[in-house]
Amino acid sequence: MPKTLFDKVWERHIVTSEASANPATLYIDLHLIHEVTSPQAFTVLRERGLKVRRPDRTLATIDHSTPTLINEDGSRPFVTEQASKQVAMLLDNTAEHGIETHGWDSGHRGIVHVMGPELGATQPGMTIVCGDSHTSTHGAFGAIAFGIGTTQVGHVLATQCILMRKPKTMAIEVNGALGEGVTAKDVILAIIAEIGVGGGTGYALEYRGDVFEAMSMDERMTVCNMSIEAGARCGMIAPDKTTFEYLRGRKFVPSDDNGDFDAACKDWASLATDAGAEFDKVVTLRAEDIRPMVTYGTHPGHAMPIDALIPQSADEADDKALDYMQVKAGTKIAGHKVDRVFIGSCTNSRMDDLRAAASVMKGRKVVDGLIAIVVPGSEQIKKDAEAEGLHDVFTAAGAEWREPGCSMCIAMNGDKAAPGELVVSTSNRNFAGRQGPGARTVLASPATAATAAVTGVITDPRSLKPLEGAAA
Ligand SMILES: CC(C)[C@H](C(=O)O)[C@@H](O)C(=O)O
Numbered sequence: 001m002p003k004t005l006f007d008k009v010w011e012r013h014i015v016t017s018e019a020s021a022n023p024a025t026l027y028i029d030l031h032l033i034h035e036v037t038s039p040q041a042f043t044v045l046r047e048r049g050l051k052v053r054r055p056d057r058t059l060a061t062i063d064h065s066t067p068t069l070i071n072e073d074g075s076r077p078f079v080t081e082q083a084s085k086q087v088a089m090l091l092d093n094t095a096e097h098g099i100e101t102h103g104w105d106s107g108h109r110g111i112v113h114v115m116g117p118e119l120g121a122t123q124p125g126m127t128i129v130c131g132d133s134h135t136s137t138h139g140a141f142g143a144i145a146f147g148i149g150t151t152q153v154g155h156v157l158a159t160q161c162i163l164m165r166k167p168k169t170m171a172i173e174v175n176g177a178l179g180e181g182v183t184a185k186d187v188i189l190a191i192i193a194e195i196g197v198g199g200g201t202g203y204a205l206e207y208r209g210d211v212f213e214a215m216s217m218d219e220r221m222t223v224c225n226m227s228i229e230a231g232a233r234c235g236m237i238a239p240d241k242t243t244f245e246y247l248r249g250r251k252f253v254p255s256d257d258n259g260d261f262d263a264a265c266k267d268w269a270s271l272a273t274d275a276g277a278e279f280d281k282v283v284t285l286r287a288e289d290i291r292p293m294v295t296y297g298t299h300p301g302h303a304m305p306i307d308a309l310i311p312q313s314a315d316e317a318d319d320k321a322l323d324y325m326q327v328k329a330g331t332k333i334a335g336h337k338v339d340r341v342f343i344g345s346c347t348n349s350r351m352d353d354l355r356a357a358a359s360v361m362k363g364r365k366v367v368d369g370l371i372a373i374v375v376p377g378s379e380q381i382k383k384d385a386e387a388e389g390l391h392d393v394f395t396a397a398g399a400e401w402r403e404p405g406c407s408m409c410i411a412m413n414g415d416k417a418a419p420g421e422l423v424v425s426t427s428n429r430n431f432a433g434r435q436g437p438g439a440r441t442v443l444a445s446p447a448t449a450a451t452a453a454v455t456g457v458i459t460d461p462r463s464l465k466p467l468e469g470a471a472a
């Protein structure tokens with residue numbers, strides 16, 4: 001019987017099958033951990049006298065509470081005692097249990113969902129978990145990857161397994177070619193606007209079609225990252241040549257010298273959904289219909305084309321969202337004054353994203369009074385971006401170039417907006433207060449965010465006039 005990508009990977013990991021009363025026991029290939037959701041899990045382990053079952057399949061970093069500035073004396077300005085303690089605890093716990101950790105001295109420290117792929121720890125056909133909802137990002141490689149809670153983090157540390165019921169499958173097909181100025185972020189925002197924030201609940205998504213096949217790995221990660229914002233715990237893309245070329249030579253990937261890599265690629269290629277395999281649901285969008293997108297409300301489903309009018313509210317919750325955002329139905333969001341721009345997060349802090357933002361900022365200036373910060377996803381990205389001179393483009397424009405981390409995506413490290421301020425942000429959640437109490441978030445692509453920084457208002461990136469003297 002023809003099978004889907006999800007089914008193939010799922011079946012490879014069943015330890016005990018699902019029975020009516022019991023979920024399946026699933027083996028986990030990779031457990032990523034960070035400082036926010038692991039301390040309690042380690043405490044429980046300690047209390048029960050348990051060991052980490054597979055330290056070699058566990059990989060840690062520090063990202064959420066880490067400052068993005070460094071003091072002159074080299075110390076880190078933690079926002080609170082608690083933030084600094086959380087980080088210290090992660091480092092202590094992983095040292096005690098022999099877990100590879102990308103801390104301050106690692107050239108790979110960064111947002112957990114940036115670090116895993118970068119090291120090649122994320123591979124096709126794997127099951128990957130992390131105490132973090134955006135673990136869906138790793139599905140871009142053809143892995144079943146999903147977020148778990150702190151209690152489950154403890155279970156996986158102790159057993160390397162998880163109890164789970166099999167979700168249904170949903171294909172999201174986007175065929176055709178994207179228009180000029182339309183990016184991966186716009187595609188995923190358009191999908192969420194279409195199916196809604198609950199549209200994927202109970203499903204594993206598979207993104208299929210011309211548009212995803214043409215995307216780079218950075219772009220595919222942007223798409224899969226936001227699967228959770230449509231309610232799906234995981235979203236996947238079939239591994240192909242683009243995936244294999246990205247992985248070749250990375251630290252955890254089978255060696256290219258002895259035939260192991262080619263053998264792995266052969267196996268990975270076999271994971272793609274078979275012709276004729278059936279999904280429980282199929283959603284189709286046309287690439288030509290997708291325009292640069294922005295959010296206007298307080299969840300990612302409140303998204304619309306940047307040149308459209310804010311839709312009428314469907315219910316009281318929508319009314320509240322528009323009130324919070326200080327916008328009106330039937331009016332344009334384009335033209336609203338912007339106070340801050342945040343370019344970063346596990347959605348959009350990779351090289352493709354930084355290049356897109358830099359190409360807008362190059363030769364232009366961030367408008368007076370607007371604060372723009374650019375936060376690379378990892379130390380490696382910071383290094384690569386600096387080697388390309390992107391940091392010079394940002395700083396010459398008047399934007400701040402920071403140390404890697406989650407930063408203003410969640411404002412846990414103190415990077416935040418003031419009450420009432422409007423932030424155009426490349427992150428994935430525009431919940432009320434997410435970027436600081438009272439702060440208003442508009443989600444957008446790196447190109448749209450950078451355009452807001454240089455124009456001072458929400459602006460369609462396609463409308464930016466070429467610089468004088470620049471080649472057409
Ligand atoms: C802190 C963490 C548990 C949380 C998540 O699960 O996603 C965070 O990363 C977020 O983006 O809201």
Ligand code: SF4
Nearest residue numbers: 134345346406409410
């Ligand atoms: S960058 Fe944002 S979304 Fe991603 S893990 Fe950090 S806080 Fe969560």
